Amino acid sequence: MLTDQERALLRRWQAEPELSAGDLAAELGLPPATVARRIERLRENGVLRGVHGVIDWKAAGYKVEVSLRFTLDKAEPRALDRFLAAAREVPEVIEIQTFLGRVDARLQVIARDLAHWRELYRDRILTLPHIADIEALMHVTRVKTDAVLPV
Template identity: 70%
Template sequence: MLDDADRRILRQFQAAPDLAAADLAARAGVTPSTLTRRLDRMRAAGVLRAVRGQVNWAALGYEVEVSLRVTLDKTQPRAFDEFMAAAREVPEVIEIQTFLGVVDARLSVIARDLAHYQQLYRDRILTLPHIADIEALMHVALLKSDEALPL
């Protein structure tokens, strides 16, 4: 589906998505019109989903990030749907992942400090429906965060 020029474009785009089209085209070794045409084609094919801003939560005062591994009460037929709907309503839950296995979901929660996290945990997280078990993992350091593919 992708040829060498597409892969060069994607490599450069992943490395510097905020570059001007002319600069990106030069780095990828294509003309600006070729770049635009190929990016449009990759967007239409679903290869490129979006260009997004990445927010540094710590710079906005959110110093604590906790990963919560949640096991749901599977005896309830709507447990999964009701839990997910309620978890989406908590603004400090910035990511929800689902799994097959013992752990059903992982929530990534941000808080300003430990006191704020404790309040969130008691008032918003523990009140989510159908939780059978929950395990908290405090983030200490982010060692790698990369969505780029090795193209």
């Protein structure tokens, strides 16, 4: 369970992740050593798993985003494992999720343009093992994307 101080620390850090522990301490009115200990405890408890750089892939030249939902042929016992291992090898796959139900997996794929997408789909996606069915959803608009936890 998070303390009120830890929640305040996380809220502030999520708003401005480039803040140092000293800056966080000053803004929260806490001693820097206290903030440093809290951050270390949050890391040890797995609440903070790391600090990441966020790259805007559209600004980097990737203009197409497609969500692919897969149903796999599960006649082979390791079908899902083999599918996931092969999907991890495609650099343009930026997210992989698995599900219980009719859909087994979802891949989020980015491409530079439609020509690049067609090439990826034909040469990399359709060659993934154990595919029984694919549903492709071309991304139009991102309405909300937020990795901020409501602490």
